[in-house]
Amino acid sequence: MTRILTIIALLFATPALAHSGRTDSSGGHKCYTNCSDYSLSYGEYHYHGGVGGRSSSSGISDWQFLVSLFWPALFVFIIIKIIIDNNRKAKVLREYREKREKKED
Secondary structure (H helix, E strand, O other), rough: OOOHHOOOOOOOOOOOOOOOOOOOOOOEEEEOHHHHHHOOOOOOEEOOOEOOOOOOOOOOOOHHHHHHHHHHHHHHHHHHHHHHHHHHHHHHHHHHHHHHHHHHH
16 A cells, blocks of 8 residues: 555656756846746846746746646545545455355355
8 A cells, every 4th residue: 555655656746846056045046057948048137936936937826836736636635545445445345255255154
């Protein structure tokens, strides 16, 4: 059971939104690597969740970011619930079969 839950958690883990560079006390920094991939000019100053809010390079709002975390977590919860319910049903069926076999003997 633990192995199954670990596999599910690894399969549906939400990737971190990272960047290559440190931020200053305002939560921002200048872009010097792969700037065009993030729609930034070389050396352009931008923020990563500090005073300036969520990074302009990520292209998503705080609400969209929270929703993107919610759905995978909900999906994993539902899968785990299904597995637990199936294990309970299997246990009840096993106990029923054992009782029936004892009666037949």
